[in-house]
Amino acid sequence: MGKIQDEFKIVNKLQPTETCFDYSIYCPELAEITQAGQFVHIYCGEKTLRRPISVCQTNKQKGIIRIVFEIRGEGTLWLSKRKKGEFLNILGPLGNGFPTDKNKKALLIGGGIGVPPLLECSKCYSSESSSILGFRSQENAILIEDFIKNCAEVYIATEDGTLGTKGFVTDVLNDLLAHETFDVICACGPTPMLKAVSHAALCNSIECFVSMEERMACGIGACLVCACKTKKDGKEGYSHVCKNGPVFNAQEVVW
Amino acid sequence: MGKIQDEFKIVNKLQPTETCFDYSIYCPELAEITQAGQFVHIYCGEKTLRRPISVCQTNKQKGIIRIVFEIRGEGTLWLSKRKKGEFLNILGPLGNGFPTDKNKKALLIGGGIGVPPLLECSKCYSSESSSILGFRSQENAILIEDFIKNCAEVYIATEDGTLGTKGFVTDVLNDLLAHETFDVICACGPTPMLKAVSHAALCNSIECFVSMEERMACGIGACLVCACKTKKDGKEGYSHVCKNGPVFNAQEVVW
Amino acid sequence: MANLSVNIAGVEFKNPVITASGTYGFGREYNEFFPIERLGGISCKGTTIEVRQGNPPPRIAETPSGIINSVGLQNPGIERFIKEDLPWLLNRDIIVIANIAGRTYEDYCTAVEMLNDTGVNMIELNISCPNVKEGGVTFGTSSGGVEKITSLVRRVCKKPLIVKLSPNVTDISEIAAAAECAGADCISLINTITGMRIDINTRRPVLRNNTGGLSGPAVFPVAVRMVWQVANRVKIPIIGMGGISKWQDTVEMMLAGASAVQIGTANFTDLYTPLKVIEGLDKYLEKNSIADVNDIVGKVDAW
């Protein structure tokens, strides 16, 4: 079983916030094989390029994958206008997911629309795992209930303090690492956040994986557009987010 | 009151044949001023160019115009997928209509998708007026009932003989002109048909008006792309279908 | 409200939005929808000293996000333009750019001389129209040709002179430099890129002229690149065009180096485009606390 490009049906559509959408898509073939942290590449109307969206959750029993996305431009705007019952042309599952391990205690750190890609992840580590979710404001907060179901603790940070701690996920992170330890950190969000998380993990000698974003074309490793500078065996070079990532060992990324 | 470009609602959608659609659009401003033979220019999805479609009928009381069109390519395909209740961006009314006159006995000759532009016309000449409608086959026949309501006689010709006379409208025309006379002929359809009709009209000394087609951009006479060769005062030159037409005196057209 | 007015070669436009030559006639038709005085300027249909019939139809075909046209300079001739169309335009509060073309150097000079004593605000030399066999494009595709026609015209021209460039060249900045060096007051670009479509059923080119000029959103990235390259080369102001269909495109074009823009094909899609662009531009400036539209010209921060 491998990657697929096909039409799949939207079986449920939710809109958790004004600009954020939550689709359940019926695609047993994909649900069967998708790993936490992998993404799909979605055809968006008349656009030449597909749009990469992480799989937020998979349900093998029901044959469903869930994606949660935010309107950012023309492609995601088109996507947000689809209705329940319509079909989406989806290519997936793509990329490498997080190296999950039921025996490891993980700390999941998500910022904004970087939160959804971590949800599936939260089920795949030990039950002692926790998460830190950061949002601009209370009204942008998403998926908190879902994370609470899967995690020992869920810490929230909002930039304006309307929910949880006022500040950034990294503020919460530094406090937390002062008195608790984790086997692994998995993070997804804006690059400056990932960089800071990666730094904190290094200082605390915790293994750390980050999910990177880069503009894509093919999505499968053939066109080399989605370059991300990485360092392996001391040598810098370009890795490709769609094939070698989106999840990278944080210490390999050249920030 | 002049031309308008605005969004108007589709209030009724019918599909008389497999590839032909019949929309009623609520637009009192347009219905009020549109003349028989004028057209509207419709924005079709992401297409750079609008598509010209003749107004088939206007109902001032209800504020409705009716358009009937056939799927020919990507633009009309998009148009055919619109649903009742959706809005269309319409520019109109454009061009010059037929020089209608309640005192004149007209013969209306339509071929295929050239039939709809003549319907409004059929109400605007004397009640003795007749029409000849030509189709490929019975299954392509449209608007016959509507013409019967307005005309003294409605003659039908189909290429395969499945309805009415077997053959072309021009066959019927030649028979008809042998024993009946008309003040004016109004025709719309494929260019070879218009040319033949124009010739027959000339031979029988009947005034003749034809509705021409040409690819358009602006639709209002500014860009000069919709050129049609005409002869005025013995001098040949290009007229413009969107502004000087679509209805031309058949004897002015250089075929 | 931010200042939207721009000054190009001494000519004051109330805003940087001009409608492009050949797409807007002489303004009358569009004036039925809104007062064209709301535009910064209008570049009139290309005119020649003689009356021209233009090319046989079909003259237009659609392409992905664009069109190709082969109108071929159909126009009533400069004399009738001056007599019949110009007075109406000059009665309006709008900058009027006469766009001229010709077959020979003398044609261009004669045309300019005819316009010198009219109220036309600027003259735009179309040395880049790809739809006429003689002259036209040949002047526009070598720096020697551009330099010669520009300097000859410059000598007789009493109005600010815009030279409009063809994108169908290897090195646009070299051509622009030739025009500047020969005395152009302003560069406008891009004219259309030569293209072709074939009907696969009839096997005939869709355009009766076989080829035509590509315009519309499809060419926008090429236009931005060329404006940027030219802005890096010349000191005279640039009027940018090619595929602009929304206010964002106008901002992009101005950041690339254009002091004003022209909008052509987008008028066919939505005739309110120029007004929407002016409005969007104003809001963008306001939102970004930019007091003067001139402050974004050429302000791309290249890597």
Place this chain on the structure above:
Amino acid sequence: MANLSVNIAGVEFKNPVITASGTYGFGREYNEFFPIERLGGISCKGTTIEVRQGNPPPRIAETPSGIINSVGLQNPGIERFIKEDLPWLLNRDIIVIANIAGRTYEDYCTAVEMLNDTGVNMIELNISCPNVKEGGVTFGTSSGGVEKITSLVRRVCKKPLIVKLSPNVTDISEIAAAAECAGADCISLINTITGMRIDINTRRPVLRNNTGGLSGPAVFPVAVRMVWQVANRVKIPIIGMGGISKWQDTVEMMLAGASAVQIGTANFTDLYTPLKVIEGLDKYLEKNSIADVNDIVGKVDAW
């Protein structure tokens, strides 16, 4: 079923659909979706004698009906290509075209010599890649440059030689004639048209390389025109590309004069495009009772 096979410079393709260099890697990734043996051929990612990192990201931006890219020839070097990628490809029943680029004449010649004794079926000279500073595009934009590089390579090349042309030139047919005259066995065109996008919020070019190459449906009419012009000028076969996204485009390109086509950007939109094109082409021929696809090549009936 009509005959779909075409013979180009002695090389037999089972059908005229080839995937375009740089968009299809070395075929492995797409082979996970369908056996790439169903394609007529594959033009491999452009390779150079040395390993290349390519340009910094972002390397891609979307444009109306197109994209601009600035990958900049990231590749593992010819040696690794020959050792690691080629054997896999040669095990498949598909025509393999090696696409090579270089900084100097010697680079090209060395690269060709390295490929001479491999099983590669044809060599495509990319003298038109706009995304590298030295060499690359400079060879491709003057007929002198094209003639020199082609004849130098021709002397050492033991394989059928395709010269791939840049569309960023004033007169494409002159360039094509230079390649033919210098011994090219085939012309392929078009490579990408240089374009640019600017982010109006950050004021930075979207591509880290400032400019990139435009491809996709937007360029299709330009590609058709250039293929037609070249077909009118040279006698050697042409591989047409640029914006092909459906079978209709392929028919159009072949009518214009292409003996085969390459498909690039459309693979990103729908990776089944090449298969759909092959199927559509076959049906078109059948429907029109054309027994052999070669019978439509160059059969446009120009006005």
